[in-house]
Amino acid sequence: MTVQDILAKLVSFPVFGGENNLNIINWINDYIENFGVETSLVYNETKTKASLHCRIGPSVDGGVILSGHTDVVPVKEQPWDTNPFELVEKPDDNLYARGSCDMKGFLACCLSVLPIMVKAKLKKPIYFAFTYDEEVGCLAAPSLIDHIKKTYSEKPRYAIIGEASMLQPIIAQKSIHIIDITVNGSQGHSSRIKQEVSAIHEAARLVLWAEEKMNALINSGSIDPRFNPPHSSLHTGIINGGIAPNIIANKAFLSLDIRCLPQDDASQMYQDLKDYCKSREETLKSIFEGFRIDVAENHPIVPSLNTSENSDVIDLIGNITGNYEWSTVSYASEAGHYSNAGFESIICGPGSIAQAHRANEYISKDQLIKGLEMIENLVKHLEISI
Template sequence: MIDATKALLSELIGFETVSADSNLEMIACLAGRLEDCGAKVEAMIDPSGKKANLFATLGPERDGGIVLSGHTDVVPVTDQDWHSDPFVMEERDARLYGRGSCDMKGFIAAAVTMAPEFAAQVAERPLHFAFTYDEETGCVGAGHLVQTLKERGLKPRMALIGEPTSMRIIEGHKGCHEYTTRFHGLEGHGSAPDLGVNAVEYAVRYVARLLAVKDQLRGMAPVDSRFDPPWTTVNVGAFQGGSVHNVIAPKAEVAWEMRPVQTSDADFVKQHLQAYCRDELLPLMRAVYPDAKIDTEVVGEVVGLVPEDSNEARRLLMDLTGANSAELVPFGTEAGLFQSMGMDVVVCGPGDIAQAHKANEFVAVAQLEACLGVLDGLAGKLAEL
């Protein structure tokens, strides 16, 4: 089984599914494999027509059963120092190198390789495969998929999200909210600053307020928070604006994110910044230039995975792996979206998150073998789900 998984993983790595590009060739490849196993397959095309989610079902089309989910997109390789072609899988020292090998085409390859065994074992409840687009840019595809399934009234019982966790069971993670805030001022000569509205200067003030809020959030952590760190975090990821030394910058933008541990923190941050712009920054800008603006684009607001006292997916994975506990992680996944449908959800997959997004990304062969072992155990329990 490991050789077949390696072969499929090699094929999947060869599809250059960077989030900015199409994933349709990879979706077609996976769809064909699953159709050959008798699955009912549907490619859900996005509004651009260039990307798609894949939703496939083995067994009866009814409520219950389990979803095996992974995202098809990968991050760019631009300006990374790879030792081999990132889109050609290379095996060295019991590791499989290539973009997406760890995050998260390794899991997808293992799950699809196991499809014939699943098809032979599935009984009264279905097994679904959900492979999404644009996870790396805000879990856009998963959001569309979940909304579609809700509209259809389909209610799977549980979901396994195969993000790289070194096959540890993850039952919770923070949300991930990403924003781009843009400042529109008035250009002018640097020698007459009072006659223009310097967008860079107002963006700097905005960042300073963001950092003050960031410090304030440290004291708002729930007493029983299990996250590390236990509070909601804020990160300023990019700042752009201006052109030369002696021109008042008419435009600037700030790319930032927060990882809330609770919904009230996210509401606090957004309301505070909205009030700051409305009551302080914009009046100053518009006193000089009435058309000045501050706009915030919501890139993505992905809900977290909330740890639950009762979680059938956690119990199942503990049984399959032999683990006696589940953990929390700081990074985000699509898991919370599936949880919003009422499913019990865990994150567990091959590879180490430390390898994700880096040059020379790899998944250890031993990790793929461990994943195949868990999926084989799952096949033997399908009749019980």
């Protein structure tokens, strides 16, 4: 199968974040095992989802993990011109489908080069590490990484996370933490606004708290010019509540997106939010005893990435892509999990992140071929690496 054939097969599986992914992971598993490579599946508790890992090459320290995810974001209400789950090649030399860029293009490159890998005389091993539920919080990465560390007696050195970067090495990313907040106030006539506790008004205070927190971090000098924006960000993306303009709302909901610089403590920020909510509860219980603010994680913190500018993994990427000029991103990926587990980690993959998560997502044929060449060059590098 060509890399384009493999990509066409991968995008035909409409596996969204949070959903059963066994159809695509079993297809990948069968494909890999056909080349005589032993695989391991790491299931969730209900065995409705699985991650996959395998090793190609010798059982020695210093290998390279190629990391990707099998899930994609939804297509509902997006104005697609073609079937999102059928790879369509257009005269502009782009390949259109959901996941073509984010990030099944990278998976296709890895799988396409597998026949070369198994025949190569690798001096260091290559590992595939493919997860589920990346798009809803990188939920499967910790268990997969833990299973990799327990399965192999040797220790991989590098992790390449193949998110779309136009094959530019990305050495740092912000963390992300999404928090759902439900405000429980008291219902009443709008004329009694001072005698009741409006959930909407308290939700508005939380929005302002988040903005003031962000501004305070900026004013304190917590800046990293490598990022855009160069500071941690707090953003309210969802807010709703109330049933009529003349009824004090007894319930409101908001969702807060926090993206922290590597130097800022995401866990402390979450604690600061909970402390503020607690203080508001204590202040307003004298007006309404049942006032409560429920704070819950939409998903755990996805850790930041902050690979050293002097890390050898940058040279590795330069050797296999010709691109030594690194950058940073404000989106989150599984790279932070790999870095925290002790692997020199970097983001580098084919396609542009500007095409991800939108209607008519595509990867150019040129980028797909360059991604293929990157993996082929990795094989050549590891054949002579000692």
